[in-house]
Amino acid sequence: MKIFISFWFILAFVLTHAQTETNELSFSLLRQKDQIEISNPTNFYQQIKHIPLGDSSSLSLGGSYRFQLESFINERFQEGDKQFKYWFLHRPMIHAHLKLGNKFELFGELNSSTVFNKENPTPVDKDELNVNQFFAQYKLNKNWQVLVGRQNMRLGIGRLIDVREGPNVRLSFDMAEVQYENQKTRIKGFYAIPVQQRAGAFDNDALNTDETLSAVYWTQNWNQKTNTDIYILYKEEANKTWNTEPADDHRVTMGLRAFGLWNGITYNNEFAYQLGSYGNKDIHAWTASLNLEKKLQTAHSITLGLKTEAISGDDQINDGELNTFDALYPRGAYFGKIAYFGPANLIDIHPYINTSIGFIDILLDYAAFWRFSTNDGLYNPSLLFDYPIDTDEKFVGNQIGIVGTYEINKFIVLELESNIIFPGAYLKENDFDKTLYHFVFTTQIQF
Helix, strand or coil: CCHHHHHHHHHHHHCCCCCCCCEEECCCCCCHHHHHEECCCCHHHHHHEECCCCCCEEEEEEEEEEEEEEEEECCCCCCCCCCCCEEEEEEEEEEEEEECCCCCCEEEEEEEEEEECCCCCCCCCCEEEEEEEEEEEEECCCCCEEEEEEEECCCCCCCCCCCCCCCCCCCCCCEEEEEEEECEEEEEEEEEEEEEEECCCCCCCCCCCCCEEEEECCCCCCCCCCCEEEEEEEEEEEEEEECCCEEEEEEEEEEEEEEEEEEEEEEEEEEEEEEEEEECCEEEEEEEEEEEEECCCCCCEEEEEEEEECCCCCCCCCCCCCCCCCCCCCCCCCCCCCCCCCCCCEEEEEEEEEECCCEEEEEEEEEEECCCCCCCCEEECCCCCCEEECCCCCCCEEEEEEEEECCCCCHHHHHHHHEEEEECCHHCCCCCCCEEEEEEEEEEEEE
């Protein structure tokens, strides 16, 4: 273990001092979308980022390492035998990107996610070794292309389908996809099967059709300031569990996202409605979200933001309907940076401020939470029923967070985050009455 950590620190030192005289080198969340253009490579790093294979083909190698120290005090809003808990999360990933001509691409990425000192790791904490992505993409012509294989996905800003970057283990799909794109229009249709993570090496449950996702997703750039996403998602899941007995869930999600710029305000608003069946119940559920940002013209960079969401919960347990919204495959940290409450049966108001002090970017945010319906409980980020219904209280609590980020260079980023959640009447009525404290230190290395 010490040898492994030492290797990554040596790599960080090398990257810190690397001479990267490149035309372009920028990293993306999905590494297959990295922007790389290198002319006249002068060192080993530049050479592996662009290995020529003939006149029009190339191979690029790269990877990343993320280390996190995470700790909680009163993790379940209760004092226990071990009030203060901490653990270490490691996630190295390596990839290769092959381009043959201007039509064919092959991308592969290995991932190893491990956790130390955590008493009960979850499936999103540990997966010792797995194929995170491996897909082939072929461009039929200037507008159409097809993709087959395993990949991470983010649709829109990840409210419903996301890479799940917050937790230690990313979410992958085995899928077939058709894409159309021109200057202002992007349309994709796909059939996908989520990979079920297991803790060992190369033991994930793949192509298990007990859970499938089909979609058509259309993005339109109407002009420089106005854009929309319109989508239809169909998810089937056998033996889904809400706050009732498990049943087969057949769910259609229809949504509209509007985003752009209006009078100096950046907006990103979304509405989605769900229908279908859960066992012998009819599904009628919805969510609406509003996100506004305004950059202030000051000597220091300051951005004021406001988010608010309403996410439906079940109206009545025995009325023949299920009204709890299923956020499908959302990002882990849905409300602020901390991943604690899941996006179901919630109303929240979430103002925040982004600014910088010297070389450090600062994010300050506050969130207040209420249950949408008193006949439904509270869910965790995995959308599993986590807190009981037995109270008429709605107010869940107040959350305050601060994140400081320091980008040493384009390769290395350090981040320190702290969150406090003060339980409200709903949690206190159920004996979850202790203030929760959460801390995370993250080191991210990309190359």
